[in-house]
Amino acid sequence: YEPQGPKPIRKLTKDVINQIAAAEIIHRPANAIKELLENSLDAGSSSIKITLKDGGLKSIQITDNGHGINKADLPLLCERYATSKLQKFEDLQKLGTYGFRGEALASISYCSHVEVITKTKNDGCGWKANFQDGVIIPSKPGGPAEPKPTAANDGTVITAEDLFYNMPLRKRAFKSPSDEYTRVLDVITKYAVHNPHASWSCKKAGTSLPDISTPVNSTVKANIANLYTPSLAAELLEIPLTVLQPESKLSSTIRGWVSNANSNWARKGGWLLFINNRLVESNKIKKAIDALYTAYLPKGASPWVYLSLEIDSAKIDVNVHPTKSEVHFLNEDEMIDGICGAVQTALAGANVSRSFSVQT
Numbered sequence: 001y002e003p004q005g006p007k008p009i010r011k012l013t014k015d016v017i018n019q020i021a022a023a024e025i026i027h028r029p030a031n032a033i034k035e036l037l038e039n040s041l042d043a044g045s046s047s048i049k050i051t052l053k054d055g056g057l058k059s060i061q062i063t064d065n066g067h068g069i070n071k072a073d074l075p076l077l078c079e080r081y082a083t084s085k086l087q088k089f090e091d092l093q094k095l096g097t098y099g100f101r102g103e104a105l106a107s108i109s110y111c112s113h114v115e116v117i118t119k120t121k122n123d124g125c126g127w128k129a130n131f132q133d134g135v136i137i138p139s140k141p142g143g144p145a146e147p148k149p150t151a152a153n154d155g156t157v158i159t160a161e162d163l164f165y166n167m168p169l170r171k172r173a174f175k176s177p178s179d180e181y182t183r184v185l186d187v188i189t190k191y192a193v194h195n196p197h198a199s200w201s202c203k204k205a206g207t208s209l210p211d212i213s214t215p216v217n218s219t220v221k222a223n224i225a226n227l228y229t230p231s232l233a234a235e236l237l238e239i240p241l242t243v244l245q246p247e248s249k250l251s252s253t254i255r256g257w258v259s260n261a262n263s264n265w266a267r268k269g270g271w272l273l274f275i276n277n278r279l280v281e282s283n284k285i286k287k288a289i290d291a292l293y294t295a296y297l298p299k300g301a302s303p304w305v306y307l308s309l310e311i312d313s314a315k316i317d318v319n320v321h322p323t324k325s326e327v328h329f330l331n332e333d334e335m336i337d338g339i340c341g342a343v344q345t346a347l348a349g350a351n352v353s354r355s356f357s358v359q360t
């Protein structure tokens with residue numbers, strides 16, 4: 001062992017920085033899908049269609065009928081930290097969109113081959129562009145690096161091919177395309193339950209029968225019946241829109257559907273938590289709800305729970321993690337008490353009506 005002097009400190013190049021960021025944000029096809037479908041929802045789409053090859057590893061295609069992208073904006077589309085949704089840091093307080101970091105398409109373009117076809121309703125034709133590492137590239141070698149006119153419907157079609165082609169280690173970690181496909185279906189299913197106004201479809205390329213297919217202007221309950229099972233939907237208890245902390249001025253609300261005490265679905269369990277329309281993880285809330293159900297369910301069984309919370313945006317921090325899968329909010333403990341109260345009321349109400357029907 002020979003002691004060595006310090007090595008010089010150097011700045012990473014933009015490409016290395018962006019590749020590191022991409023690997024952090026896009027872990028697997030399901031992350032890419034989540035980002036892409038959130039963009040489609042942000043664009044006001046009422047139809048979102050997804051087609052996958054090899055569970056998304058070979059290709060992901062998402063077609064929406066949203067407002068599209070102006071041709072003039074295409075050069076910035078995949079540039080990191082370029083967004084149409086946020087200008088000032090303060091805007092985070094009243095954000096009405098899923099996106100705001102301007103990182104998703106950049107990241108996807110740093111770990112796959114991206115093609116975008118888009119048309120706004122004022123455009124006479126659509127525009128197509130290919131992207132690599134944040135910038136537009138020629139569609140043919142030697143051609144111009146600029147959008148090309150093309151026939152298109154209003155809306156946007158984004159195709160990402162050969163995910164992680166440039167990250168061999170990550171690519172090798174994916175053993176099972178069908179496992180990835182299952183994860184993708186899970187993400188889309190949850191968004192479709194939460195956004196029943198839009199029609200959703202997802203299929204494997206080359207098959208005609210979609211694995212997910214919901215009609216436009218559906219309902220939460222109809223989509224649960226469609227995407228899980230009719231018997232689960234029939235057994236669910238509704239949590240009507242309820243104000244969580246009536247005494248506070250910054251009122252938060254909860255609504256949702258939860259399984260009852262004897263749901264035979266309980267064994268499989270299910271957990272869909274949306275906070276301000278974001279699909280998030282919260283171990284604290286999950287633990288509290290699971291604890292509540294231990295009084296009702298046999299040991300080892302877990303409930304099926306879909307909760308949608310709206311928390312005053314002044315009380316919630318959505319910018320905790322690049323994937324936005326985590327949020328922090330104030331008065332967490334009171335909030336959790338309120339959430340449990342609402343679920344408890346639904347469960348107790350169901351018990352009451354059952355005991356009434358036994359008595360009469």
Ligand code: ADP
Pocket residue numbers: 035039040043064066067068069077082083084085098099100101102103104105106156
């Ligand atoms: P963010 O959503 O955080 O703004 P993205 O990288 O996901 O960042 O997208 C960059 C920009 O590209 C968005 O701000 C939006 O203007 C545009 N965009 C992306 N996807 C779509 C889409 N499906 N329809 C319309 N515009 C889109």
Ligand code: MG
Pocket residue numbers: 035038039098099100104105
């Ligand atoms: Mg986005």
